Amino acid sequence: MTIKDIAAYCGVSTSTVSRVLNDHPDVSPAVRDQVNEAIQALHFVPNNSARALVSTRSTAIGVVSRGVDNPFLSSLIRVLGREIHDQGYTMVLHQISTQADEIRAAALLEREKKLLGVIFLGGRFNYTKEELEPLTVPFVCCTYTNTFGDLTEDDYSSVSIRDEDEAAKAVQYLVDRGHRRIAMILDDPADYSIGQLRFQGYKRALAAAGIDYDPALAVFTGDYAMDAAYDYTMRLIDSGADFTAILAISDAIAIAAIKALTDRGRRVPEDCSVIAIDGMELSAYTVPTLTTLRQPAEEMALESARMLIGLIEGTAPHRHVLMETTLRPGDSVADISA
């Protein structure tokens, strides 16, 4: 019994049966049901014999994800896992804390698991050539580039958004609605990572709008934890600082900030507006709905997986893809310009 028998039994192509087996979305429900019924009726268990024959070759692709509680990264991992599997490879997932070093984790993993390549999620932007020597397989930086490091464009691939520009866009959105006292809640201004670039974008947009940067309105929580974001927003409010809007570095941080504002009796958006960068599903259902710049998470993950497989199979060179966010309007920003 092979996949061909199932295809013949159902009168469909073998690739259709394969798509059903791999739980692909692009099969009609009727065909899916028909194939599934045939599989059950015939007690078919696919053997993937073509793959079994070459199974001495490693199929392992490492995914090293930094920031374990980040729901944005979870959605990327889901898409990576599906694409890697569908292309005949195996995802070896390694999730590390924000404080851990993803390069060392990947170098360890490469040896232990015979990796063919690595996709990094949520890492630093300052890799050096020397530091990367232990890693001998190709890698793709997903969600970031090497802005602060000394790698050349031919050393690695990347899929990212323009973090500085996107943060500036978020600030401009607030400025356009009359806000001039704008706070920002971010992790660390000197982490050589997303936080640093978005902080630069915040300051650049303020300067462009003729607004002096006020250090009292820049809140550094140290990491991406919601409890820290809540506590630091409380402190900002209790400091008596004057602000009418907050830019949060992520949706989860924005939700924690809205909670702190609410617990201190400030209404969002009437007393304070909040905008973020991320676009997770859940923040579309919070009260108020969060206004946020949505990152194309699925597209970023898919592009990263395809890039790495192209590198592994030698069919594509290193590339650097920049994607755009899209504004997902919510109810968390008020226009106070009138």
Add this chain to the structure above:
Amino acid sequence: MTIKDIAAYCGVSTSTVSRVLNDHPDVSPAVRDQVNEAIQALHFVPNNSARALVSTRSTAIGVVSRGVDNPFLSSLIRVLGREIHDQGYTMVLHQISTQADEIRAAALLEREKKLLGVIFLGGRFNYTKEELEPLTVPFVCCTYTNTFGDLTEDDYSSVSIRDEDEAAKAVQYLVDRGHRRIAMILDDPADYSIGQLRFQGYKRALAAAGIDYDPALAVFTGDYAMDAAYDYTMRLIDSGADFTAILAISDAIAIAAIKALTDRGRRVPEDCSVIAIDGMELSAYTVPTLTTLRQPAEEMALESARMLIGLIEGTAPHRHVLMETTLRPGDSVADISA
């Protein structure tokens, strides 16, 4: 250069160095920094030679997770990944949609990836012996048992909560606060899964409190999607049904229900109370804070990984562990008994 050299250089044990390398939490920051500095100064890359020597043996443990957008499962996967890795195995993660069949996915994966065992997350409760024949390695059901199937206790292991009892507990919490018109939002009443058991618990608790079950208050969304939960809650409100409280099958569903209530001008908890079962971090920061029965997610994942490794290594028999939820009180339930 080996791990022993690093240990000697730092004057610590090799197991301490190992813990730092594996990003274990139980190392003091001072020792962690010292070891990391030594590793960088000596340009050490661990070779894991003991493992490399036996690398022809598979180390793969499959984790088949059903319900790809479920944030509760994401937190389980993170803990599973860490424990499996720390014990010298490799997690092969396969995430499938709620509609897909986890048994077939696992049987496929077992052949492709030479799995030693499988951990299922979020599956059905009605496996049959015949259906499981293709799966030849031990498996653990994490978050569920085989209530509706014909497996015996020696056929598999499980870690779960008592879903029926926990749903009854949530209803009783509402009844104790004066609620008698209680709606429930769940996926499917006949899915042989968590939904069915929690629905039974809901009806049992109503009966115990002398409240007639009203089918108009049982809302079946078909799956766990937030958009469906939002739409169905809207329909429930618009139907004119009389209710003062909602039990949601998960935190995410509760958040979508609160959004629908709010968008229809009903305040939570003043006009309608909401309680859920899950206990995700984010629902502690929604407005209002969600009252929920928190599942011990980390403990469930850790126990499942250890169980399966015990089975693989032949050091433990099949076991069935039942865990308890704990009430995480929020601001989403009002006492209307006065």
